[in-house]
Amino acid sequence: MVRVERAWKLLLVLAVVSLVGVVLVEASVLPAPWTDDRAEVRIVDDDGTAKAEIDVSVADTYRERYTGLSDHESLESGDGMLFVHWREGDRTYVMRDMDFDIDIVFVASDGEITTIHHARAPDPDEDGGELQYSGRAKWVLEVPRGYANETGIEVGDELVIDETR
Numbered sequence: 001m002v003r004v005e006r007a008w009k010l011l012l013v014l015a016v017v018s019l020v021g022v023v024l025v026e027a028s029v030l031p032a033p034w035t036d037d038r039a040e041v042r043i044v045d046d047d048g049t050a051k052a053e054i055d056v057s058v059a060d061t062y063r064e065r066y067t068g069l070s071d072h073e074s075l076e077s078g079d080g081m082l083f084v085h086w087r088e089g090d091r092t093y094v095m096r097d098m099d100f101d102i103d104i105v106f107v108a109s110d111g112e113i114t115t116i117h118h119a120r121a122p123d124p125d126e127d128g129g130e131l132q133y134s135g136r137a138k139w140v141l142e143v144p145r146g147y148a149n150e151t152g153i154e155v156g157d158e159l160v161i162d163e164t165r
Helices: 002-026 062-067 148-151
Strands: 038-044 050-059 079-092 102-107 113-119 132-144 159-164
Touching: 050 062, 050 132, 050 148, 062 079, 079 148, 102 148, 113 132, 113 148, 132 148, 132 159
Parallel strands: 050 079
Antiparallel strands: 038 050, 038 159, 079 132, 102 113, 102 132
16 A cells, blocks of 8 residues: 555656646746757648758747747748747737748648748837737748748648758
């Protein structure tokens, strides 16, 4: 009986420690140990032909998603930021404190692109919070404005994340 009670106490302690760890990662107090800061993503059409390869910074904590690209002065063609959410849901992204225009690509949990917005940077008298772009997504990809049109990326294409980097 004493061994069973000890085992349950140990399991409870492990569960609490794990929960605290997840909360600290999500609050950006600790870095996420299971992800890289960078990745490569490919956009492919329905027959698997690659339309684009993008080197991305990964934003997988609340703080990284909140800041996004607002601390960047520009974004080169072929570069972007991939926002990772725990699960698919309705998302709204804003252009808060952005210095440049971007394309915002919403991607469902199955990898299918659901929505593409061509977002402008705020004017000097705007903070960008009123510039809102919504879609359903588990992942959101931000690339330089016009990149989606230049590469032929469209709704229905698939985002493939290269996890080997």
